[in-house]
Amino acid sequence: MDIATTPPTERRRIALAAVKELGPQRTEQAVLKVRCPASHTVAAVYKTSAGTVVVTASGPGGRGNRDREAVGHHGDKLDSQFVDTLEATQFEDDAIPGGCACGPRSLSRKKLQDAVATHAHVVNLT
Ligand SMILES: [Zn+2]
Numbered sequence: 001m002d003i004a005t006t007p008p009t010e011r012r013r014i015a016l017a018a019v020k021e022l023g024p025q026r027t028e029q030a031v032l033k034v035r036c037p038a039s040h041t042v043a044a045v046y047k048t049s050a051g052t053v054v055v056t057a058s059g060p061g062g063r064g065n066r067d068r069e070a071v072g073h074h075g076d077k078l079d080s081q082f083v084d085t086l087e088a089t090q091f092e093d094d095a096i097p098g099g100c101a102c103g104p105r106s107l108s109r110k111k112l113q114d115a116v117a118t119h120a121h122v123v124n125l126t
Contacts, residue, residue: 001050003087016083018048019055032115034107034123040100042125043107045086045116052086054112056098086113 001014022029031052032045043056058081082097088109096107105125115123 001085003051003085004089008084008088008092011088012084014050015048015053015085016078018050019046019053019083020078021049022046032112032121032123034098034112034125036100036102036105036125038100038102040102042098042100042105043096043112045112050085052116054082054084054086054096054107054109056082056096056107058082058097058099058104086116 001011003011006014019026026046027044029046030044031047033041034043034056036042041057043054045052045054047053055078084096086109092109094109096109096112098105098107111123
């Protein structure tokens, strides 16, 4: 995939499909996890066939909450989460929407890229 010429919506669709390919045990394969001060996982980063992909959970009251309840216990929650390649075009916002039980959070794409580049395994938010 050529990030520079792929529209963001198409890029996210490809990223979602690539994360699904990793299967239900993917959390064990995360190269980076982002945690809030209460140790909730706010985001996880995976290496996929579409490149490095970030998956963020959405906080309480965030978009997709109602959809999530409709998903069965064994269903995949990915469709209600924000999934995107970590790499994006220079024209896009640095902020990635995320959240946990503590509330919504905005993550910096650049910070996550730096963390992956330096082989950090965990980013703790303050
Ligand atoms: Zn939290």
